[in-house]
Amino acid sequence: MRKRIVMSMLAGLAGVALLVSALLGAGVPAAVAADVPAEFGTDWHDPVTAAPPVSVPKGAKSCQVTLAEAQFRDFTPYRGTYTPPQGCGDRWSKVVLRLDGKVKGRQYDRLGYLHVGGVEVLRTSTPEPSPDGIEWHVEKDVTRYSDTFRGTQDVEMLIGNVVDDTYTGVIDVKVTLTFYAGRPQATVPDQVLTLEGGTTLTTPRNSERIVAEVYATGSGGGCEEFWYLTVADPASYSCKADKGPYREVQIEVDGRPAGIAAPFPNVWTGGWSNPFLWYVVPGPRAFDVKPIEYDLTPFAGLLNDGRPHQVEVSVAGVPEGQAGWSAPVNVLVWQDAHRAHVTGKLTETKSSDPVNSSVYTPGSGEYRVDTDAGHRLTVSGYVDTSHGRVTTTVSRTLANTSAHRWNDGETTDALDATWTDDQNVTVQAGRAAPRTTRTHRTYTMNGAITVGADNRLRTELALGDRAAVTRPGGGWSRLDDTYRGDATYTLDVPRDQRHAVGTSSERYRLYGSGGCYDRWLATEQGVLTEDRGGC
Numbered sequence: 001m002r003k004r005i006v007m008s009m010l011a012g013l014a015g016v017a018l019l020v021s022a023l024l025g026a027g028v029p030a031a032v033a034a035d036v037p038a039e040f041g042t043d044w045h046d047p048v049t050a051a052p053p054v055s056v057p058k059g060a061k062s063c064q065v066t067l068a069e070a071q072f073r074d075f076t077p078y079r080g081t082y083t084p085p086q087g088c089g090d091r092w093s094k095v096v097l098r099l100d101g102k103v104k105g106r107q108y109d110r111l112g113y114l115h116v117g118g119v120e121v122l123r124t125s126t127p128e129p130s131p132d133g134i135e136w137h138v139e140k141d142v143t144r145y146s147d148t149f150r151g152t153q154d155v156e157m158l159i160g161n162v163v164d165d166t167y168t169g170v171i172d173v174k175v176t177l178t179f180y181a182g183r184p185q186a187t188v189p190d191q192v193l194t195l196e197g198g199t200t201l202t203t204p205r206n207s208e209r210i211v212a213e214v215y216a217t218g219s220g221g222g223c224e225e226f227w228y229l230t231v232a233d234p235a236s237y238s239c240k241a242d243k244g245p246y247r248e249v250q251i252e253v254d255g256r257p258a259g260i261a262a263p264f265p266n267v268w269t270g271g272w273s274n275p276f277l278w279y280v281v282p283g284p285r286a287f288d289v290k291p292i293e294y295d296l297t298p299f300a301g302l303l304n305d306g307r308p309h310q311v312e313v314s315v316a317g318v319p320e321g322q323a324g325w326s327a328p329v330n331v332l333v334w335q336d337a338h339r340a341h342v343t344g345k346l347t348e349t350k351s352s353d354p355v356n357s358s359v360y361t362p363g364s365g366e367y368r369v370d371t372d373a374g375h376r377l378t379v380s381g382y383v384d385t386s387h388g389r390v391t392t393t394v395s396r397t398l399a400n401t402s403a404h405r406w407n408d409g410e411t412t413d414a415l416d417a418t419w420t421d422d423q424n425v426t427v428q429a430g431r432a433a434p435r436t437t438r439t440h441r442t443y444t445m446n447g448a449i450t451v452g453a454d455n456r457l458r459t460e461l462a463l464g465d466r467a468a469v470t471r472p473g474g475g476w477s478r479l480d481d482t483y484r485g486d487a488t489y490t491l492d493v494p495r496d497q498r499h500a501v502g503t504s505s506e507r508y509r510l511y512g513s514g515g516c517y518d519r520w521l522a523t524e525q526g527v528l529t530e531d532r533g534g535c
Contacts, residue, residue: 036524040489040500043132044526045280047269049287050508050519050533051481054096054139060180063088067097068114068157072171077158082116082149085179090150093182097122097140099175104133106495107169109269111219112159113328114175118194119148120328122175123215123289125268126159127282128275129169130526131495138287142177143184144332147192149177189332201311201331203303205341208385209334210300213291214313216249216263216327224324227317228265228417228445229404231369235360238410241319244358245417246373246400248316249327251294253302254309257351259294260377262398262421263315265445267463273449274459276487276502280523284465284481284506291330295425297392298381301344316354336385344383348393352376365408371417374399388430397422414448435472442466451491458488469512477512501525511535 063085070078114122223239230241269278380393402417447461487502519533
């Protein structure tokens with residue numbers, strides 16, 4: 001298979017029920033009627049996703065601030081200064097980041113970030129443009145970073161790009177923050193911290209809840225962008241890794257295991273050797289990369305001693321010395337307003353032996369690798385707060401199964417993979433009954449690339465991003481974001497001779513105890529043919 005290096009708009013799962021409730025009854029566009037050309041032309045519909053817009057309070061006073069406005073031609077970051085808004089106070093019911101971008105000509109997909117005061121508030125990738133040009137829009141709920149936005153901060157943004165006689169697309173973006181006055185629906189962190197020197201954390205001594213966010217992406221060149229396809233020796237394949245395709249994002253506190261997670265298998269807008277899959281509908285999370293969340297509250301008693309501690313993130317399964325992963329960290333802290341020092345203790349760290357079986361089956365011109373891997377980790381600890389002793393136990397179980405098939409020359413290359421990431425967070429306050437939040441995440445990838453005798457490359461691919469959450473008191477929610485695409489074009493010819501055809505669709509469903517949202521998009525040859533929804 002020929003591989004080209006390739007580079008969602010929803011708040012974290014903790015806020016799903018609130019979002020569902022806010023969107024209940026929200027309208028979505030009706031079905032679209034459109035003329036479909038026989039093949040892709042020089043222009044197509046602007047990129048669009050089926051994910052819901054960020055809900056905002058009706059009638060609330062709002063103030064807007066421009067964070068960044070830049071044209072990216074190379075790897076020079078945009079740098080500026082953020083000043084808090086005037087006229088909306090310093091407590092907000094909602095803060096919404098909005099990115100508007102445009103690009104035309106020829107350009108690869110690119111990966112980018114936006115930092116405010118060193119805090120990563122957005123990780124994104126870009127769509128690939130048409131010759132005539134496209135525009136796209138990203139929204140993200142960034143209310144959780146309110147502490148960062150209360151003071152003047154340095155701003156840094158970069159979407160690394162290359163512009164020359166061949167790749168002509170200049171990436172033009174504007175990013176704003178809109179602040180809505182009022183009280184937030186959910187409790188926001190009192191402080192948002194970053195790691196000094198990349199690994200050192202000093203928390204306030206009265207921290208009673210601590211959550212780390214890790215924006216983990218496999219990218220930046222090489223096979224780690226396609227980590228789910230890598231194989232170990234003795235298999236003969238173009239992307240190798242000595243332990244096969246299993247990856248696990250781990251976080252440690254002072255050398256002790258503190259959290260594990262399955263990385264989301266991001267596919268950027270040139271992925272799977274076929275940009276025609278993604279011109280209109282990108283894959284899940286492509287424009288708004290969600291961070292992995294780790295509840296580090298069991299370590300609060302240890303971290304609250306006022307001393308610096310080492311917090312390190314690593315990706316298990318990456319060959320030693322090989323680059324290709326980015327994993328910036330934010331740390332969200334909730335403080336006990338009635339105590340200057342919250343004491344506590346880490347009481348349990350229990351890890352299973354990691355399982356990673358990758359079995360190679362050679363054949364006559366056809367080959368297969370079957371992977372079965374997983375890991376479990378439980379950590380528990382307590383803090384003695386002004387409202388009593390609170391014990392937090394976090395249990396996480398990961399599993400990955402995949403079947404990877406290919407042939408000589410990799411003119412056929414197929415993968416069927418599933419990742420599950422199950423987490424239980426149990427909180428017991430004093431003698432009260434334990435309260436458990438359960439989250440079951442499932443990611444799926446099922447696709448194949450074939451190159452025929454006529455040098456026509458075809459990619460068929462289905463991607464799934466699913467989550468089920470149950471909360472104390474009976475609250476629950478379900479997320480199902482499913483993408484499907486099928487596109488074909490001729491290799492090794494000028495762009496106007498590719499004779500590309502393709503269909504794609506996305507259905508985004510979010511429902512639960514608070515209501516529901518359901519939207520369906522479909523495209524053909526770059527034309528949006530359906531846009532409908534309802535519950």
